[in-house]
Amino acid sequence: MNNNPIGIFDSGVGGTSIWKEIHALLPHESTIYLADSKNAPYGHKTQDEIIALSIKNTDKLLSMGSKIIVVACNTATTNAIETLRKNYTVPFIGIEPAIKPAALKTKTKRVGILATKGTLQSSLFSKTSELFAQNIQIFEVVGEGLVPLIEENKIDTIEMDLLLEKYLSPMITSEIDYLVLGCSHYPYLIPKIKKIMPSNVSIIDSGEAVAKQTKSQLEKHNLITSEVIKPRLEFYTNKSTSTLKQLLKEYSKSINISFLDF
Structure with missing residues (x-):
């Protein structure tokens, strides 16, 4: 389990700012990032809608083997993380305004x-x-x-x-x-x-603080990877991949960006 990826989701591409901090602090960890751009922004949705989307994203990340989930979205954290923590056993890291x-x-x-x-x-x-x-x-x-x-x-x-x-x-x-x-x-x-x-x-x-908290929770649950080989760095979006590619262009040789209908 400890060699499974860190799962990260956001209402779109913005959470890649969080991913960058996590990858800088934990360079050997594999990651799966979901950009729910089809439903962005979350900020105008009702709490019930935000919870439903957060559950959808969580289920997808768990089906892909995620060992811990980072909710890299302030709106999803402040509206849904309590529900997620009650309904799943996997550790969750949230992000809220500093x-x-x-x-x-x-x-x-x-x-x-x-x-x-x-x-x-x-x-x-x-x-x-x-x-x-x-x-x-x-x-x-x-x-x-x-x-x-x-x-x-x-x-x-x-x-x-x-x-x-x-x-x-x-x-x-x-x-x-x-x-x-x-x-x-x-x-x-x-x-x-x-x-x-x-x-x-x-x-x-909040990016650096979220990365530190992610590392802390991985250590607490004995989930730090034991592998020192090149990690899998996967990004999925349910809309166009062009913005993700632009924001992550300096990582283009080590990451994989794909369309996924989730």
Whole structure:
């Protein structure tokens, strides 16, 4: 079992930002990544719909032999991970906005969070904010339209620039000093965000923390691979493979990207 792959799923291609961190920390581990781009974004769906999609993705990853599952989607984590953990015995790693480190480090006591509607309205996000962000002003912005543009490989477009200017301007006016990225798609926008935000604003995403937690859980359950041969790195999408290929082009010689109707 310990030589089986790590399973990872997201509402689309964004979770590859998480995969990159996991692969960097655990280079010998085989991985299977599911990009549910056909149903992206999850942020506007009801909780029941998000749970149903998360169960579908989990069942597919388990049928492919996954030993642990990383829910590389903030919306799926905040809405469905409790249900997944109750219904399956495999370990699950979730991802949620990094409110805690931002709240602990902020000097202005003003923190911005850019996330999907589904994440910001979830009970898990609400609990996390109440727990760690007392006496901190949280400026929440729904990144409407950002995920579809990333899914369509339209990161470097005027449309993307205009949306980011629109969403980030109020945070600049509010003098935040930390910006939390609450969607696994958004790390791909960091170069653009840095051009817009003042240099004193720190940007936080959850990728590295998720990778560390994945390693910790693998060790806890004695699931670290014993193989030192080249790992299998498989990516499946139920839509066009072109955006995945673009986002992962530096890994093109070691990965396999395929269409899969799931």
